[in-house]
Amino acid sequence: MVLTDGEPPVVEESPRAVTIANQIRTMSLLRPQKVAMREKDFGIWQEYTWEKTWDLVHTAAHGLLALGVDVGDRVSIQSENRPEWLILDFATVAVRGITVGFYPTNPTAEVEYLLTDCGSVLHLAEDQEQVDRVLEIDSSKIAGVRKILYCEPRGVRQYNDERLLSWDDFLAIGREHRLAHEHAVEDLMDQAHVDDVMTLVYTSGTTGPPKGAMLTHANVAYCMSYFDDAGLRGGRAPGNDDVQVCYLPLCHVAERIFSTFHAAHIGLTLNFAESIDTVQENLREVQPTLFFAVPRIWEKLHAGVTIKGADASAFKRLWLRFGLFLAGVIGRAKVDNGGLHTFWSRLLAAIGYPLVFRALKERLGLRRCWYAGSGAAPIAPEILEFFMGIGVPVYELYGMTENSAIATANFPGHLKLGTVGEPVGKNRPEFGFRIDEETGEIQVKHPGVFAGYWNKPEQTAETFTDDGWLMTGDVGEWVDGTHVRLVDRIKHIIITSGGKNISPSEIENSLKTSPYVKEAMVIGDRRKFLSALIGIELDTVGDWALRKNIPYTTYRDLSEKPEVLELIQGVVKETNEKFASGRGDQAVPDDSQGTGPRGRRAHSHPEDQEVFYGGSVQRAHRRDLRVSGLPLVLAANALDTFVQTLFKALALGSLYALLALGFVLIYKATQTVNFAQGALALAGTWFLSIIFMDWEVPGRWIGGPGWVHWFIALLLAATATAVLGLVIERLTIRPMIGEPIFSMAVITLGLEVVIRVVAFDAVNTTPRVLGIPWGTETFKIGGAMVAWSYIAAIGMAGVAFLGTWRFFKTRTGVAMRATAFDQEAALAQGINVGRIFAIAWAVGAALAAISGIFASMPPWGPAGLASRDGAFFAFRALPAVILGGLDSVVGALVGGLIIGFAEVFAGQYLASYTGVIGTGYQQVVPYVVMLVGLLVRPYGMFGTAEVRRV
Secondary structure, three states, X not given: OEXXXXXXXXXXXXXXXXXXXXXXXXXXXXXXXXXXXXEEEOOEEXXXXXXXXXXXXXXXXXXXXXXXXXXXXXXXXXOOOOHHHXXXXXXXXXXXXEEEEEOOOXXXXXXXXXXXXXXXXXXXXXXXXXXXXXXXXXXXXXXXXOEEEEOOOOOOOOOOOOOEEEHHHHHHHHHHHHHHOOOHHHHHHHOOEOOOEEEEEEOOOOOOOOOEEEEEHHHHHHHXXXXXXXXXXXXXXXXXXXXXXXXXXXXOHHXXXXXXXXXXXXXXXXXXXXXXXXXXXXXXXHOOOEEEEOXXXXXXXXXXXXXXXXXXXXXXXXXXXXXXXXXXXHHHHHHHOOOOOOHHHHHHXXXXXXXHHHHHHHHHOOOOXXXXXXXXXXXXXXXXXXXXXXXXXXXXXXXXXXXXXXXXXXXXXXXXXXXXXXXXXXXXXXXXXXXXXXOOEEXXXXXXXXXXXXXXXXXXXXXXXXXXXXXXXXXXXXXXXXXXXXXXXXXXXXXXXXXXXXXXXXXXXHHHOOOOEEEEEEEOOOOOOOEXXXXXXXXXXXXXXXXXXXXXXXXXXXXXXXXXXXXXXXXXHHHHHHHHOOOOOOOOOOHHHOOOOOOOOOOOXXXXXEEEEOOEEEEEOOOOOOOOOOOOOXXXXXXXXXXXHXXXXXXXXXXXXXXXXXXXXHHHHHOOOOOOHHXXXXXXXXXXXXXXXXXXXXXXXXXXXXXXXHHHHHHHHHHHHHHHHHHHHHHHHHHHOOOOHXXXXXXXXXXXXXXXXXXXXXXXXXXOOOOOOOOOOEEEEOOEEEEHHHHHHHHHHHHHHHHHHHHXXXXXXXXXXXXXXXXXXXXXXXXXXHHHHHHHHHHHHXXXXXXXXXXXXXXXXXXXXXXXXXXXXXXXXXHHHHHHOOOOHHHHHHHHHHHHHHHHHHHHHOHHHHHHHOOOXXXXXXXXXXXXXXXXXXXOOOOOOOOOOO
C-alpha cells in the first residue's frame, strides 16, 4: 500500500505468477510428444504425452468453471496416486483455485473435519470406498460440497445422490465449456499472482486437529529454484530426460515437491506406482534416475536384499556376502570422503559393479539412479553406507510442510554422516537459517516459508518469532560449524527421573536398522530407565520363521513365539551394546553442559537404559571397554618405526605365504584351485577353540606352561583340519577327476559356503577370542618394540616351509612332484595318484588351519577368522598365490611376503594421505600389486608358462 498526500491509498498488486499450470502449457508446446506420465493399467504401462496432459488439464479446468468453481475456492482430492489426481490439481491451479489433498486412508470422521475446515466446494473420491466416506457425512455439515467426482464407477453407478459425477462425465462437461469459452481458463492463468494460495497441505495433527498450511505460488517457485541448482547435485542438474516414480501420498508435501511440481518444472517423466505394496516391483520396471524415499522405504529395500539372500543357493549367498562386504568398504570410504569416491573405492567399485552391484541395483530398481534423497525422519548410518557402497548416492535432506522448500541438504563432496547437511541457501542473501541459542531450535526465514495456517491466525502467530522467523519445533546443533545435526522434535525429548534429557529417535533408528523391526518407540519420561515398544516386520520375520520351520497363524501368534522373542532380543542386545560402548553418536544432553528449556544441546547419555520386547529386559550400564589386543607402542624415531613395520610385514606376509602354500600344494597335485582354503582356515580356528577352550586339552592331562599346551592344541587342531581335508577330497573331489577344472572350482566354492554356515550357524554364532598364549609381551630391537606374536608367526611359517622342502626330498614328495608334472606318466610308473591327492589335501588343510589360527589372534584379531569380519582373509591371500605362480612353492613364499609387505607398509606410510586416496586402501593394495605383477609376468614370478603345440 502506498500513501500520498491528498489521495486515497493505492494498493500495489503482487507480481504475476508463472504457475505450475503455465509450465505444463509450456511443456506441451516445447515437447508435445515427450512422455509426461505413465500409469500401469491391466499390466500395461499407459503413456500420457505433455500434449495430452495439457489437453486434459485444460479440459478439466473448463469443467471446474462450468461447475461454478471460482477464484480461491477449494477443491479437495482423496485418492491413491494416479493421473486424475495431478490433472485435477493442475486444473485447479489453472483457474486460481486451491487444491486440498487428503490421505487415501483418512476415515469418515477425518474426512468430515477436513471438508468442513477447508470449505471444499468440489471433492474427488477415487472409488466406492472413498465415495461412501463422504456420503456417510450429514450433507448439512458439508453443504458447501456441490459435486463429488469419482474415478472408478464400479459400485457407484447405482447410487442416487445428485452430487455424484463420474470423471468421464466431468471431462465431457469441460469439453462443452471449452468450446463455448475458449480462452476463459488461459485468461485466469494470466491473472494469477505470486501471493495467491495454490494448495493447502494439512499437517498430521499429532498435537491437535490437523492444520492446513497455505503454500503460495511464490513458495513453490522458490522451492523449485533449488532443483535447478546443479551445485546441490555435484554439478549435474535434473533434466527432461530424467525419470521418477510417484508413490508417496500426494497430499504429503514431499511427494508434491519431488515429483509433481518437479515434473512440471523441468519436464521429467513421472511413473505412478500401482500401490505402496508394489513399489519395489515398479522400481524394477521403471529404473528411475531420481528417487526420493522416507527412511522406512530405504530400510525395506535393504531388508529385501538380506532376506532374498537368505533364500538363495549356497553359491549365491557366498557371492552376496562378498558383495555386501565390498559395499561396506566402499560406502565407508565414500562417506568419509564427503560422499565422493576415493581412488581406492573407485577401483573397488569398478571390480564390484560387474560382479555384484549391477545385478543388485537392477533388482532394487535403482540401476540408473544418479541422485536419491532421504527425508522426513533420520536414516540409520548403516543403511546410507550400504546404498553409497553399491553406487546409489543417497543424501539426507531436511525440511517441513511450513518450510515448503528444503532447509538443509547433504551435497556431493560435502556429506557428513549423521547430519542433515548444510543450509541449502547458505550462498543466497534472502535465505536465513539459525539455531536458537537458548532452546536449540532450528529457525528459518526465506521466500519459501508458508503463508500461515488456513483460518487459524492464532496458531500462525505462535509458529513465528517476534522478528518473523519460522520456528520448526526441531532441535538441532552445528557440526564443525557447517552441517546441522537433527537431534529430535522438541516435544519428543524425554526427561528421565534423574533429570537427563534424552532424544529417543537415535535409539529407535538403531533398532529399526534390523530387517526384523518395523517400528520402535522409546519411552521413559520421568522414569528411571528407558524402555522400547517394538513392532516386528511381518514379511521378514515370517520368512525367517518359515525357514526355521516355526509354524504360526496370526501376526500376534508370530510375535509371541519364544524363538521370535529371542530373535528380537538379539536386536535389543546389539542396540544396548552399541550405546553402552559409546560407538553410536550421542543424542541426549549432558547436564554438565547445562540444558535450557525445550532440550537445548541434546546429546545422548544411555546410562541405565533398558530396551525390552515381550517383557524381556536387558540393562546396559555405560562403561569403559578395553579391546583385547597388543599394547600400543610408540616408536621413538623413524628408524624404530621402520623396524616395527618390517617385523609386522614379515609376520603378515608369513601368514599369507602359509595359506598360499596350501593353495599351491593342492593345485600342483590335483590341478584344482581350492576356493575353500579360507573356510578350512576358519575350521582350524574352531577346532582349536573347542580343543583348547572347551575341552581344556591337553591341560587337563599334562602339566607344564600354558604356551606348551596351546601349541599341542594347535597341532591337534591342524590334524583335525587335515582329516576334514581328507574327507572333502574323498567325497567331493575324487569323484570329479576327469571333469572340467571349472566344475571342480565351483565345488570348492560350495564347500566354502557349507563350512562357513556350519561354523557360524550350526556350531556357534558367537565369535570366539582365542587369546595370546605367550601374552602381550614385547622385546626391544634398538628403540623398536616388537611383539612376540610377530616372531611366532614368522617362526611357524619358517618351520612349515622348511618341512615342505624336506618333504619334497622324500619318496612321497618326489611322487607328488611327478604327479604334478604328468599324472598319466605317474600312473604308468606305479604311483598311487589317489593317495597323492589325499596327502595334498590333508597338508593343504593343515597349513590353512595354522595360518587361520595365527590370523585369529591380535594384532589381526582379536577374533580374526573366528568372526565374520575375518571371513575375507583368504581372499587377500589369493593375490599372493597368483603373483608367485599357481604351481610354485617358492612363489607362494615370495608372493606372500610381497603382499604382506605391500599391505603393511602402505598402511603405515600412506596413512597421512587418506584425504587424497581415502580410507580402506590397504585392502586394495594386494590386488593392485597382483595386477602390476601379472602385466610383467602373466604366469606369475615363478609359475610355469603353458606352451601349446599346434
